[in-house]
Amino acid sequence: MTTRTLQFKIYRYDPDKDQKPYMQDISVEVDSTDRKLLDALVKLKAVDDAIAFRRSCREGVCGSDALNINGKNGLACLTDLSSFPEGKPIVLRPLPGLPVIRDLIVDMTQFFKQYHSIKPYLINNDPPPERERLQSPEDREELDGLYECILCACCSTSCPSFWWNPDKFVGPAGLLAAYRFIADTRDQATSERLDNLEDPYRLFRCHTIMNCVDVCPKGLNPTLAIGKIKAMMVKRAI
Amino acid sequence: MSHFDRIVVGAHYGLKDWLAQRITAVVMALYSMFMGAALLSGVHGQDGWRALMSHGFVRFFTFLFIVSLCWHAWIGVRDIWMDYVKPAGIRLALHSLTAIALVGYAGWAIQVIWRL
Numbered sequence: 001m002t003t004r005t006l007q008f009k010i011y012r013y014d015p016d017k018d019q020k021p022y023m024q025d026i027s028v029e030v031d032s033t034d035r036k037l038l039d040a041l042v043k044l045k046a047v048d049d050a051i052a053f054r055r056s057c058r059e060g061v062c063g064s065d066a067l068n069i070n071g072k073n074g075l076a077c078l079t080d081l082s083s084f085p086e087g088k089p090i091v092l093r094p095l096p097g098l099p100v101i102r103d104l105i106v107d108m109t110q111f112f113k114q115y116h117s118i119k120p121y122l123i124n125n126d127p128p129p130e131r132e133r134l135q136s137p138e139d140r141e142e143l144d145g146l147y148e149c150i151l152c153a154c155c156s157t158s159c160p161s162f163w164w165n166p167d168k169f170v171g172p173a174g175l176l177a178a179y180r181f182i183a184d185t186r187d188q189a190t191s192e193r194l195d196n197l198e199d200p201y202r203l204f205r206c207h208t209i210m211n212c213v214d215v216c217p218k219g220l221n222p223t224l225a226i227g228k229i230k231a232m233m234v235k236r237a238i
Numbered sequence: 239m240s241h242f243d244r245i246v247v248g249a250h251y252g253l254k255d256w257l258a259q260r261i262t263a264v265v266m267a268l269y270s271m272f273m274g275a276a277l278l279s280g281v282h283g284q285d286g287w288r289a290l291m292s293h294g295f296v297r298f299f300t301f302l303f304i305v306s307l308c309w310h311a312w313i314g315v316r317d318i319w320m321d322y323v324k325p326a327g328i329r330l331a332l333h334s335l336t337a338i339a340l341v342g343y344a345g346w347a348i349q350v351i352w353r354l
Contacts, residue, residue, distance in 0.1 A: 204252035
């Protein structure tokens with residue numbers, strides 16, 4: 001089995017011990033069965049068991065191992081080791097813009113607060129039918145590209161508008177989820193949802209920078225969803 | 239935490255500004271193309287510009303351009319203050335100064351152009 005050594009530069013910060021964060025140079029041996037960055041991180045944990053990072057499903061579904069990888073947000077479990085140039089250290093940092101709890105683990109409270117603020121659930125006051133609330137295939141299609149979000153926060157934490165106003169701007173992930181319910185024909189709170197977003201901060205901090213689209217590991221397009229929300233608001237107003 | 243630290247959002251505006259910024263951008267783009275064409279067609283010197291500006295349509299269009307520029311700038315500069323200046327008092331002062339300066343500039347510019 002062929003092995004190779006990977007060089008890493010990893011952001012380390014343990015608030016109980018460290019005065020301030022520092023970058024640690026560390027290397028690890030990987031073999032040909034190690035395909036993804038997460039595989040290397042798990043091996044790194046054997047070299048230095050104090051390194052802290054989140055991971056769970058290891059297949060791009062749970063969204064826990066989002067990191068800033070060589071300056072770009074992404075999921076460690078979906079990033080191919082072969083995508084890194086030879087001989088250059090892989091630089092790993094926590095997601096930018098959120099408070100660091102330890103090493104590569106960030107406090108996502110602010111992110112989820114914004115997500116909750118858009119009421120991410122179906123609002124329908126009609127009595128539930130015997131089996132299910134039906135949609136036409138065309139109406140269901142509108143939800144494609146919206147429901148797949150895994151809330152990894154890669155998008156919101158790469159958004160400068162979210163960096164400046166994480167307490168007020170909903171952020172791309174939250175707005176994508178907002179449009180997922182605005183677009184749902186079974187939802188009856190469309191107008192309230194639009195009211196909830198018509199605000200210079202909550203929605204209109206988006207200046208179509210499109211970092212969100214650039215980093216989304218699921219290939220989703222929050223900017224498009226935000227544009228559709230704005231278009232609905234215009235339609236409602238004129 | 240005192241109740242004054244509560245984060246409040248929900249000002250219920252933003253759509254009109256967002257739309258206005260797009261529409262004023264279109265006006266400015268059209269005016270820039272018009273002026274580019276005027277330059278290419280050989281308008282030069284005080285007399286040339288004076289003759290161009292004496293047309294009613296050009297005055298109308300120039301007025302629209304100046305109003306669009308100031309309106310567009312108001313939204314853009316206000317967004318910058320909203321991003322970077324957090325204390326409400328200082329921000330309100332900056333918003334007011336920006337609005338006052340832009341209105342003054344608009345009046346001044348129109349007066350200069352219409353005098354030609």
